[in-house]
Amino acid sequence: MIDNEQVEYKLLLEAIHLKYGYDFRGYASGSLERRVRALLSKFRLNDFSELMQRLLKEPDFFRTILPHMTVGTSEMFRDPHFYKSMRAEIIPALRTFASLNVWVAGCSTGQEAYSLAIMLHEEGLLDRTVIFATDVNPAALKAAREGIFAADTIQLYTRNYVESGGAKTFSDYYTADYGYARMASYLKDNMVFSEHNLGTDGVFSEMNLVMCRNVLIYFDKDLQNRVLNLFRESLRFRGYLCLGSKENLRFSNQAYAFETIDARNKIYQKLSGNL
Numbered sequence: 001m002i003d004n005e006q007v008e009y010k011l012l013l014e015a016i017h018l019k020y021g022y023d024f025r026g027y028a029s030g031s032l033e034r035r036v037r038a039l040l041s042k043f044r045l046n047d048f049s050e051l052m053q054r055l056l057k058e059p060d061f062f063r064t065i066l067p068h069m070t071v072g073t074s075e076m077f078r079d080p081h082f083y084k085s086m087r088a089e090i091i092p093a094l095r096t097f098a099s100l101n102v103w104v105a106g107c108s109t110g111q112e113a114y115s116l117a118i119m120l121h122e123e124g125l126l127d128r129t130v131i132f133a134t135d136v137n138p139a140a141l142k143a144a145r146e147g148i149f150a151a152d153t154i155q156l157y158t159r160n161y162v163e164s165g166g167a168k169t170f171s172d173y174y175t176a177d178y179g180y181a182r183m184a185s186y187l188k189d190n191m192v193f194s195e196h197n198l199g200t201d202g203v204f205s206e207m208n209l210v211m212c213r214n215v216l217i218y219f220d221k222d223l224q225n226r227v228l229n230l231f232r233e234s235l236r237f238r239g240y241l242c243l244g245s246k247e248n249l250r251f252s253n254q255a256y257a258f259e260t261i262d263a264r265n266k267i268y269q270k271l272s273g274n275l
């Protein structure tokens with residue numbers, strides 16, 4: 001029999017969904033529950049019911065805790081071998097289009113979108129591309145829009161950039177400023193940042209490429225299938241889908257609609273326009 005604490009936890013997620021429209025019910029339970037539990041001690045609350053009462057009464061409190069409900073870890077050129085593979089497997093096909101739409105879903109604070117913009121710039125494709133960078137967390141999107149990263153991350157980002165096959169020098173793309181690195185503004189000229197909830201919102205259509213890396217890992221199987229269906233519907237014929245290194249399309253109910261281009265780097269291509 002389910003214990004009372006689990007009942008309270010489930011009611012809390014239900015309440016957030018009903019009151020604020022954010023649906024965390026399909027998140028993999030262990031990791032989300034740990035994050036919610038950490039909120040209890042952070043805000044000196046006794047149990048999930050107390051947290052629920054406070055959330056229901058104080059919309060501002062919900063906005064405060066929302067960023068803590070998800071994991072926003074990101075890096076520029078994260079998994080450099082993935083970007084290397086992208087250059088080899090995807091870029092040549094993208095070159096054949098006069099205009100390109102790319103969706104970076106779950107972009108967090110923007111590192112992935114800027115990495116992509118740098119690569120497209122080096123390949124001469126940035127001017128013809130619109131990058132839709134979306135996330136459920138408004139605070140992360142605000143940081144993404146600003147494109148300012150802590151200086152102590154730059155060493156790692158530079159190493160990743162070099163390993164990913166970067167054609168220039170990473171410092172060409174930012175200006176250093178009092179402990180921060182500000183990304184060159186032309187990189188975001190064609191970026192559109194917007195709030196989008198993969199659990200509840202609809203498709204962005206006619207994408208040449210959808211990147212959604214290190215997001216599905218936090219979802220349960222049903223939510224993963226919903227989101228993969230969304231991506232299939234958003235992609236044009238022969239469009240590409242890129243997932244994170246620990247994520248896999250193979251065991252989902254959308255596997256039939258995609259061909260594997262690079263199994264290690266989780267790059268897939270949609271097989272047909274009307275599946």
Ligand SMILES: C[S@@+](CC[C@H](N)C(=O)[O-])C[C@H]1O[C@@H](n2cnc3c(N)ncnc32)[C@H](O)[C@@H]1O
Pocket residue numbers: 070071072073074075078105106107108109111112134135136137140196197198199212213214215218244
């Ligand atoms: C670990 S970060 C991944 C960031 C980036 N894609 C990367 O791989 O470096 C996961 C992101 O997914 C976002 N996320 C979680 N649930 C989401 C949802 N339902 N809809 C959209 N984004 C979501 C989080 O806010 C977070 O920014």
